[in-house]
Amino acid sequence: MTTDTTEESVRAEVRAWLEANWNPNYGLVEWREKLCESGWGAPHWPKEWYGRDLPVKFNAVVDEEFARVGAVGVAKAGIRTLAAATILAHGTDLHKQKFLKRILTGEDTWCQLFSEPGSGSDMAGAVTRADKRGNKWVINGQKVWTTSAHKAHWGLLLARADWDKVKHKGLAYFILDMKQPGVQVHPLKQMNGHASFNQVFFTDAEVEPEMMVCDVGDGWTVATTTLMHERRGADGLRSWATASDKKGRIYEEERAEIVTTMEPYKWYPQRAGRVDLVMQRAKETGRIDDPVIRQEIARLLIMSKSAEWTARRARAAQEQGKPQGPEGSLGKLVASNVARQAARVHTYLTGADALLSGEDSPMGGTIAEILVSVPASSIAGGTDEIQRNIISERVLKMPRETSVDTTKPFKDVPRNIVSS
């Protein structure tokens, strides 16, 4: 990048490249390999790793030019994006060579092996063991809430390698081959009938020493990078869910990829309460004239709009390079309040039909799905209780909660789930 790179120069450059290269008759992987060579698939990545070293702000310009000609981009959805961000930040050259390109082409899918039965929101409490045997690492234990584990080729694994260190210092971070006999994946059905998550069991699963991402003790730092990108990307999943409806081989391949990748997330809009449907439903059901319902709807819309504007203000501040304010911490908590209030409003709007499900429920089951999906919003991605702890400690600067598990070697910390 030179100092005179401007929006115009980037636009002209990508436009010229697309004119010379884009052809919808390419196979999906074949085309994406060209994107990797040229760097236009991930322009903000380093030049030596499939990018062009452009500032992130130019991605929007590149995306616009791709959209203008209907060109397909690199694989952007799912956990693979977290793997890429983590490997770029902390991985060795070997990791970058082996994984980054196949992430961009979409050939490999990934999963994130962090949460455990005894530590869902408190992930630094992981008790899955990593023991050195000979020159290999041997993994034993259990992970849970693992999205797409049944399809994944590789897993981002947080495991405890040193039990003599305190909680956050004994963790190691590995890249684990999911397709090996020591890894067993069982789907976890939810109360709304979907099975988006898995339990993953390790019985002497093996990791080659070079597949360790950092030194023992730095695992939590690396995990923080992954989590930061997860939180940042959480809003983006929905916008990625739409594929082009154009005809042609490459579009069909992309559509198939999106359907597979987005499958676990298809109830997520319902989990958030579907505030967008409220006015439409109020009119359809005629309840819009009921003064009690009007108050309920108004209360919901006020809360939801305020949350949206707060999030937008935070994003704008971030783009201007200002330090992170308290808005981010509030957003997650407010979102679960909005979801609960939305479920309440949908119940009132729907009346007796809210008893029904499947095709007997209004909107082909969408309303019923809202009612039985919303409880996840205050649990997944950090419970309301965890969010309140974060707000009290980091935003309000209240004294930290007395912690019994961060001052002594982790092996001496009492736990309610004993690892094998």
Add this chain to the structure above:
Amino acid sequence: MRFSFSAEQEEFRTTLRRALEARSPTKEVRRLMATDQGFDREAWQKLNQELGLTGIHIPEAYGGQGFGFGELGIVLEEMGRNLLCAPYFSTAALAATAILNAGTEEQKKALLPGLADGTVTATLAFQEPNGSIDPDGIAMTATGNKLDGTKSFVLDGHTAQLIVVVARKPGSKGTDGLSFFTVAGNAPGLARRKLKTMDETRKLAQLSFKGVEATPLGRDGAGAALAKTLQQAYVCLANEMVGGAAYYAAAALDEGDNDMPALASLAKAQASEAYLQTAIHAVQMHGGIGFTWDNDTHLWFKRAKSSEILLGDANQHREKMIQAWTQ
């Protein structure tokens, strides 16, 4: 007025809780909720032979136990606690109550013993696809004794052997022209379809009537009997949900309290929100595992959600209560 439980009632509750815990573990609930019928007829009859539960508030003269709504409330609360999958609410709290309120002496003698001993399952069909719990919502017509129209949200409507139906004279409105009828579950012209429900432990059906020949239950002008039946049903459902204000309301029913219309709605509104809030907290306290299918918490969450809506939500009942108190 009496509003704490007697030693006998507490004893009854303890016995019942033990029996229901043994008969309705969640493994059995999960098995039955996955069936179309939703209950096990043999187990149902056995339960009634041994404990006589369906006849609890039916007078002894009609084959029942002769207790009141206080005791019926205890049975419902314990059944709700164990999510018993059985046509109990439909048969005892709805159909038997309607027959008691509307039937003639001969009809009570003819119909109630079968309900009381568990040989006949029954239900009340009053709501229609519009979901209204008010008389205005009833559109089904009775031309002579021929019924035409559609009932919906009928508890156990697809399996009930006897259906108590509310219909109106063609052209009538509001509480005018309403009458109760009884129809056999297999009557010609009656089509029954089980609805898909969020709470699978409680089965609902839609019933379509095309010129179905019915038997009048009691006399014309059933508006008052319907209102009374529904008030009693609200109190019963509130008892099934949480007890609390519902205990008082059940005792008030037994005392024949004049304030009943308001008290019944108060209990239903209060129970609807209390139970749902508790269920939401229960899922949250379990964390992620509480959102999974294999964990039992969702069974009660869905029961709470369905009970919130069944027979009218909290907003509707708060309105009814205020109306009763400002009349």
